[in-house]
Amino acid sequence: MSHQRVLTGITTTGTPHLGNYVGAIRPAVAASRLAGVESFYFLADYHALIKCDDPARIHRSTLEIAATWVAAGLDPERVTFYRQSDIPEIPELTWMLGCVAGKGLLNRAHAYKAQVDKNTAAGAEPDADVSIGLFMYPVLMAADILLFKAGKVPVGRDQIQHIEMARDIAASFNHLYGELLVLPQAAIEADVATLPGLDGRKMSKSYDNTIPLFVPRDEMKRRIQAIVTDSRAPGEPKQTEGSALFQIYQAFATPEETAAMRQAFADGIGWGDAKQKLFERVDREVAPMRDTYQSLIDRPSRLEELLQAGAAKARRTATPLIGELRNAVGLRRLAGAAAGSTPQAQQKPARAALPSFKQYREADGQFRFKLQDAGGVLLLQSRAYAAPREAAQAIAALQAPGADIAALAAGAAEAGASIDADAVFAALELLAAARGS
Numbered sequence: 001m002s003h004q005r006v007l008t009g010i011t012t013t014g015t016p017h018l019g020n021y022v023g024a025i026r027p028a029v030a031a032s033r034l035a036g037v038e039s040f041y042f043l044a045d046y047h048a049l050i051k052c053d054d055p056a057r058i059h060r061s062t063l064e065i066a067a068t069w070v071a072a073g074l075d076p077e078r079v080t081f082y083r084q085s086d087i088p089e090i091p092e093l094t095w096m097l098g099c100v101a102g103k104g105l106l107n108r109a110h111a112y113k114a115q116v117d118k119n120t121a122a123g124a125e126p127d128a129d130v131s132i133g134l135f136m137y138p139v140l141m142a143a144d145i146l147l148f149k150a151g152k153v154p155v156g157r158d159q160i161q162h163i164e165m166a167r168d169i170a171a172s173f174n175h176l177y178g179e180l181l182v183l184p185q186a187a188i189e190a191d192v193a194t195l196p197g198l199d200g201r202k203m204s205k206s207y208d209n210t211i212p213l214f215v216p217r218d219e220m221k222r223r224i225q226a227i228v229t230d231s232r233a234p235g236e237p238k239q240t241e242g243s244a245l246f247q248i249y250q251a252f253a254t255p256e257e258t259a260a261m262r263q264a265f266a267d268g269i270g271w272g273d274a275k276q277k278l279f280e281r282v283d284r285e286v287a288p289m290r291d292t293y294q295s296l297i298d299r300p301s302r303l304e305e306l307l308q309a310g311a312a313k314a315r316r317t318a319t320p321l322i323g324e325l326r327n328a329v330g331l332r333r334l335a336g337a338a339a340g341s342t343p344q345a346q347q348k349p350a351r352a353a354l355p356s357f358k359q360y361r362e363a364d365g366q367f368r369f370k371l372q373d374a375g376g377v378l379l380l381q382s383r384a385y386a387a388p389r390e391a392a393q394a395i396a397a398l399q400a401p402g403a404d405i406a407a408l409a410a411g412a413a414e415a416g417a418s419i420d421a422d423a424v425f426a427a428l429e430l431l432a433a434a435r436g437s
């Protein structure tokens with residue numbers, strides 16, 4: 001099974017607006033439904049602490065963003081959807097990466113440099129108002145990405161430099177400790193619209209020109225009425241070029257609807273009518289999601305459960321990798337192993353920390369096996385076999401050197417079970433390492 005792992009984070013400082021929806025949320029939800037893609041989407045709340053010291057705002061934003069993604073159709077069964085601060089392996093990896101990242105590299109980060117330039121221009125100390133968190137921003141982001149061996153990271157253009165830094169940092173780590181980390185690539189969606197805001201500039205919280213995605217209908221209508229237009233009267237032909245109203249309409253409409261609106265502009269539609277049409281078109285897409293959103297906001301325990309389950313799922317990937325990395329850098333137990341200094345001479349994982357196969361017979365007389373991780377989490381539940389020998393052969397096949405684990409696991413799994421091939425793979429690797437093969 002060749003699958004591509006896609007990962008992206010959303011900083012939890014704001015309230016999602018139409019620009020976030022069109023530019024990030026909608027395409028990400030669509031991409032998560034493609035076959036052969038394994039998506040990791042998370043709420044970057046540690047990143048939020050860098051720019052926001054208002055606890056209530058971070059908490060509220062986390063709720064709103066989580067509810068938005070689920071209301072927009074993200075299927076938490078299909079993707080891994082979690083909150084950054086639920087994954088302790090992320091700050092742990094941040095530290096390890098911080099020890100190989102050059103300070104000179106981080107000096108070049110745009111966000112840091114912008115602050116230094118601002119200070120210098122104002123005649124202040126270069127590092128005035130610069131926290132270590134801001135300086136380390138790219139390292140934390142590298143940890144987010146590298147911990148899950150993500151190959152593709154969809155981001156806005158302003159984040160490309162951070163992905164390049166993650167690559168640099170991963171390469172430094174691999175150079176020192178072996179090929180353990182995957183070098184990620186930024187993915188910039190070419191055909192995704194950047195939405196203009198009320199004033200025609202890019203829709204952004206920092207310009208205070210946004211239309212929130214989930215406000216009550218009347219409020220949405222009022223916001224849309226506030227979009228700037230020129231002073232052409234009804235009956236006068238209007239320009240679509242450079243019209244914020246037209247661009248927002250286009251982002252929601254089908255090609256046919258867009259063509260009809262273009263014609264209406266040429267025919268001199270009044271701005272009031274055009275805004276009404278825009279409101280109706282946006283509302284048609286947003287209204288069904290609004291109800292789901294509201295019910296999730298009203299019952300946060302449902303979202304909390306989803307996030308907890310997401311964190312457990314994410315950690316099935318993160319925990320084995322951080323174990324490998326700890327071992328590679330020399331953070332090892334003192335007993336129970338010959339301490340080597342290279343990845344080739346690895347310490348055997350301690351007994352208690354190993355995944356295990358269990359074979360058993362059910363009341364139906366059939367034989368089955370299951371694979372559990374070290375913590376007892378079920379990774380693979382097998383189908384029924386008529387004889388114990390068949391179950392044992394399936395286990396042996398999974399453990400054979402060079403086995404196509406994804407295919408074998410899929411073949412052995414109980415009908416309808418979804419398996420996390422990477423977690424199975426990681427568990428088998430740990431077992432193989434423990435056997436010393």
Ligand code: TRP
Pocket residue numbers: 007008009010011044047140141144145153154155159
């Ligand atoms: N820095 C990103 C932003 O502001 C959010 C983010 C945090 C992120 N960690 C990430 C994006 C990892 C992609 C991958 O948009």
